[in-house]
Amino acid sequence: MVTGVVAHREPVVDDIEREAEQRWHPAVRVLFRFGFVVVGVGMAGVWLLHALLRTLGVPQEMVSEVAEWTALHPLTDWIGTQIFDVRIDYTVTGSGDTAAKWVAVLTLLLVAVPVTVSWTVLDRHRPNYTRLYEWFRLLLRFSLASALLLYGMIKVLPTQMSFNLERLVEPFGHMSPMAVLWAQSSLSEPYEMALGAAEVVAALLLILPVTAGLGSVLAVIVALQVLLMNLAFDVPVKLFALQLFLYATVLAAPDVIRVVRTLLGHAVEARTSTSLLPTVRGNRILSAAQVLLGVWLLGAMTVEAYDGWHTYGNARPKSPLYGIWNVTEYSIAGEQVPALVDFREPPSNSGMPSANERFRRIIFDIPQGMTVQRLDDSLVSFPARIDTDQHTITLSKDTAHQWKLATFSYARPQSDRLILDGVLGGRPVRMQLDQVDLGQFPAVSRGFHWVQATPYFR
Template sequence: MATGVVTRREPVTEPERGTGPQWHPAHRIIFRFGFLVVGIGMAGTWLLHTLLRTAGLPPETVNSVARWAALSPLSDWIGARVFGAEIDYTITGSGDTAAKWVGVFTLVLVAVPITAAWTVLDRRRTDYRRLAGAFRLLLRFALVSALMLYGMIKVLPTQMSFNLERLVEPFGHMSPMAVLWAQSSLSAPYEIALGAAEVTAALLLILPRTAGLGSVLAVLVGLQVLLVNLTFDVPVKLFAMQVLLYATILAAPELARIVRAVLGTAVPARPAETLLDSPRGNRRLLIAQALLGMWILAASIAEAYDGWHTYGSARPTSPLYGIWNVTEYTRDGEPVPALVDFTTQDSGLPVPTERFRRIIFDIPQGMTVQRLDDSLVSFPARVDTEQRMITLSRDTEHQWQLARFDYVRPQRDQLILTGTLGGKPVRMRLDLVDLAQFPAVARGFHWVQATPYYR
């Protein structure tokens, strides 16, 4: 009868689970601070905001979460006492509001004592390799959601959609951001290419095997976005810096490997990151990452498609679409000369004594007037094709009406408006401008050019 020796397996303690060298104390402190600020405060709240939005929660709920993430009311107090600014959380489309900047400042301040307490309470831990893996995973999917969102609204041209009024607005009247938007919207392939780079980086970041390549591409994309935001004064500078920071942290090991390879140093294969102990757990985590990535992709496509057909390049156009020159203008039966009336420029509203240079119909729910000084002012408008009536209002519900015109279109390129403006009878004759006269939209693409076409 064979006999065996029974051995007792000693339990593995936490310090013995680490396979690498101990982290330097300064390294550990920097990681704790970075995990709190960049991981939880920035990437974590952005990803939470994205998931709530794509899950279909009401905008009010999503905005309340964003306000909570900005550490209100502490940030309100800091804004008032430190910066002398009243914090307003109204959604304006700008990512560089005082609330955003003060929120980041408050986050950094709050993270300092928490990092100090964490350092004291967890001073015996020698490394945070497992938590660092979770940190990178969080950054990856925050980056996936950001790149997918901004990339998809370029692939389906929405972010920089073409506005008809830009063809007649003087270049000097446009802001740097308007110039950037106008030139990008004139070339759909260019805008699509920008978006395709962002979407490609996002897709590569979904799975760990391709995440390294995706992070490097994300750095290049993030640099380009931050550059144009800074140089054209686009109010998404703060978030662009955060996106570039996420990408740089993820790409740092890959960039170091690239540098070593360029210098001729042998670069071994990078070991796969595993967050869990069991192979089954890691497989399930990988499936969860793929599913989350597909969810973000599907939600981004749906959101971009809806925006593309609502306010992007596939949006509906006005029944009177076009740029119309005002060739005749009468008030009370008397012709109004084409002279600038400087007494009406401060009101921002059209008055019957002011003659217009052009009227622009672009989107169905609006109308833009170009004054004789070339300034533009837009109003909510409704074109009733059955009654052949145009209603111009202060509000989109048309409860505060400014003017009402009956219109006839004797020819395709001619429009007659008769009605009241400011309580006075007004009649206008409009002639449609041929858009082919604008090289910006009519020039097209040429492989062969005898001379540069520059005018």
């Protein structure tokens, strides 16, 4: 019995002895301490904490409050105001490149310096951090996997780049580089789903220790592509994309080096890794825990993506008046307004066209919104409430419809014609709208062709 136990534990004992024999260069030890504080704790650890809080159903308000403190809230505020003369605002805007996030990274780097110095002084006799390095890699693995699962699933279930009708009539030159990227990606669900599938596969490979090496190499390719798109099309997630690429590079570096050495004809020994825990049983339990955590993250991210897909993704509900409608007749108090553009009098900055400003098109896409295209081709959207029983359309400044801008009654004498009557800017307005046949847009009607006599560049 005793002999069996000793033999069972022997490989881990060898790991401990081998770890004690290694001695890292002093500069490597200092660099590791700094990297562990910045990348491990301050970046990957914080992201994984936020991801787990979301999956556990913690209210968004509490997650936001935790995010402020993990961004070193008081010190970041002081650095922002005193050094950059910028008021730090932690409001969630959908952008990952806000001033608050950039200043928070600088704060983290500054804080990491004295922490690293203190750690170096107090732990200067330690020969290496072989075991802590493995824990560091484990933290990077699951932080990267959780992010890839999140961004991958909202592409597999097309949500991140959802199709919007207004893109079909918005002039190309009016679109920002990010809007161009989103528009071209949303036109092909298979393309968007393939991008997401690559991210999900990389994440699943990262979860299992035995396939983590392959997953990290695939993650480098995926993260590099995301980073290049964010940089090339000015997508405001550059900072986080850089972090994901850094995680993937750190994880893949040992395997990439081994592959390169093999291709150059050098002999490569079997890779050895240090056990995370001192007992075989403990390591088995830890491996099982990694699988369970991976399954939990996959399930939670899938549910979140599925909800988003049906809320604002391509599976979202459509407006009861869904379509693009040309304004063929427009009158104010019974007097026809011609379809002319006067660029000497640009639209007001309030965002809401006046009654005197004739609309060119009205676009109904989502049930709770309406988009107007002006005669100069600019677009402006409003919260809208369409009552199909009363046949009314209410436009407001807010989604709760407490600040109403206009109310119209509508009639649909034909399936492709709408008549709107109402008050806009205090004046009576009547519009006749004719529905546009979406088949006239090659972007959605062209389809796929194996055989083409000539390139189709219409």
